Amino acid sequence: MRSFLIGVLVTASAAAAIEVPRTSFAQSGRTGAPTADLLEWPLPPGEQSYARIDGRHMHQYVEEQAAISRRYRDQGHPKFWGRIIGTSADAENAEWLAKKFTSLGMADVHIQPLDLSPQWFPQRWSVTVSGGGKSIALDSAQPDYRAAALPSGGVDVEAVYGGLGSAADLAGKDLKGKAVFLYTMLGLHNEEAVKRADERGAAAIFEVDMQPGNMRYQAYPSNTRAPAFTVGGDDGFAVRDLLAAAVQGQPVRVRATLDVEMVPNLKTALVWGTLPGATDETIYIVAHRDGWFEASGDNAGGVAAMIGLAEYYAKIPREQRRRTLVFIGLDGHHNTGPGSAVGGVWLNDPANKSRLFAKTALAINCEHPSTIQTYARPRYIAGDALHWSNMYLAQQWYAGGPSRPELGAIAVRAFEEFGVPLLKDPNPRPPAGDLGRLYRFTPGVATSEFFHYFHTDRESPDTVPWTGLQATTRAYAKIIDEVNKHPLSMFQRPEEPVPTP
Numbered sequence: 001m002r003s004f005l006i007g008v009l010v011t012a013s014a015a016a017a018i019e020v021p022r023t024s025f026a027q028s029g030r031t032g033a034p035t036a037d038l039l040e041w042p043l044p045p046g047e048q049s050y051a052r053i054d055g056r057h058m059h060q061y062v063e064e065q066a067a068i069s070r071r072y073r074d075q076g077h078p079k080f081w082g083r084i085i086g087t088s089a090d091a092e093n094a095e096w097l098a099k100k101f102t103s104l105g106m107a108d109v110h111i112q113p114l115d116l117s118p119q120w121f122p123q124r125w126s127v128t129v130s131g132g133g134k135s136i137a138l139d140s141a142q143p144d145y146r147a148a149a150l151p152s153g154g155v156d157v158e159a160v161y162g163g164l165g166s167a168a169d170l171a172g173k174d175l176k177g178k179a180v181f182l183y184t185m186l187g188l189h190n191e192e193a194v195k196r197a198d199e200r201g202a203a204a205i206f207e208v209d210m211q212p213g214n215m216r217y218q219a220y221p222s223n224t225r226a227p228a229f230t231v232g233g234d235d236g237f238a239v240r241d242l243l244a245a246a247v248q249g250q251p252v253r254v255r256a257t258l259d260v261e262m263v264p265n266l267k268t269a270l271v272w273g274t275l276p277g278a279t280d281e282t283i284y285i286v287a288h289r290d291g292w293f294e295a296s297g298d299n300a301g302g303v304a305a306m307i308g309l310a311e312y313y314a315k316i317p318r319e320q321r322r323r324t325l326v327f328i329g330l331d332g333h334h335n336t337g338p339g340s341a342v343g344g345v346w347l348n349d350p351a352n353k354s355r356l357f358a359k360t361a362l363a364i365n366c367e368h369p370s371t372i373q374t375y376a377r378p379r380y381i382a383g384d385a386l387h388w389s390n391m392y393l394a395q396q397w398y399a400g401g402p403s404r405p406e407l408g409a410i411a412v413r414a415f416e417e418f419g420v421p422l423l424k425d426p427n428p429r430p431p432a433g434d435l436g437r438l439y440r441f442t443p444g445v446a447t448s449e450f451f452h453y454f455h456t457d458r459e460s461p462d463t464v465p466w467t468g469l470q471a472t473t474r475a476y477a478k479i480i481d482e483v484n485k486h487p488l489s490m491f492q493r494p495e496e497p498v499p500t501p
């Protein structure tokens, strides 16, 4: 297996064979036997200057951002935590990033405060399921963002098994005023199950993620009248067992509470830093700072890549930087719904837009650039686990769209050269994330991945392989350098219309 993997690398890169170290990175280590170490893509010949972009070094920035999240958690926020917009973690993160920019000698480093509309903060919640003399507290239950509060004092209602929640699963079931348990997993067909249960009058909806483990998952708004919660796999299967064992006339019951506050007068910020170039033409490098839990893949990795690029270009003399590089730590978008993404809204203001982006040759959004490749319950391996590989995942991508074939070609070549696996076809529009607010009026590049640990309390720094961070960031730098060989006219286009959904 080892020689096979090395062979693949050598063929793909035409580089000399690399020595694969025998030290362990993996979470397993069950037997003390050697484990497969992360595969590092060798630098292509002639590209030695990019060796300064070092994945292990950038990974420290992932660790530092995760620590900001944990500090917020440990200050009295044990269940709804992260680098959440409007919190002290948001403010600490903004200061942290500005300090990084300042330490690089960047120009015009500043934190631009932005007002927030009242923000959703669940204060307390609990879910207990009882039946057949047993009682289970669902520790993994996490309310969907913006979920409506339950009546004060909570609810005590009958539980219903909803299966996948398709019309067939729910046929003949009375959900009115009940707690419905639905089962899903990344990769399954979208049954619109939560919406269907809401339409049938459920009092509360529990969506079990059937992944191995018992992770908390912070979901985006369900836009339902009844509050929806996500539930980890172990908890969800335990509830299913209770439901299976229930006897006629003694239904399983759910006792649930959820208190929510809309907190006014909070602020977030854009964090700016500039590396002036030889001209007033611009290249933007942006990354969103917010995220749930340790938020390592989403998006400490992206912020780390952005800082890695700033470090790389800060060492190059100004006269050799053809265009001015503007870096923005965005507030982000996890506070989805009305009043969210105020930074993106500010950048879209016509006056700001025309001032900032009139001479922009490129905008790279660094978002989820490195995600460990995992396999859920691989075939013929016993047990109920997520298995880690020693490789980072292929990413969804967008590089300027069909009207900018030159940018697409530059990007694909750079990703191939530096070992960034991609889905075969580009997304018609940027992957879900912050380039979505910029790509219609800037030549945008983004790659991104959303996998098993996305938005969970297991999204720790080790889910961001330094190898992927290194490969993607080097490719971004290569794209910047190649774009700088060409005039603005090659990349600029009239603003595209807002796409119809």
Ligand SMILES: [Zn+2]
Pocket (backbone or CB within 6 Å): 288, 298, 299, 367, 368, 433
């Ligand atoms: Zn993200």
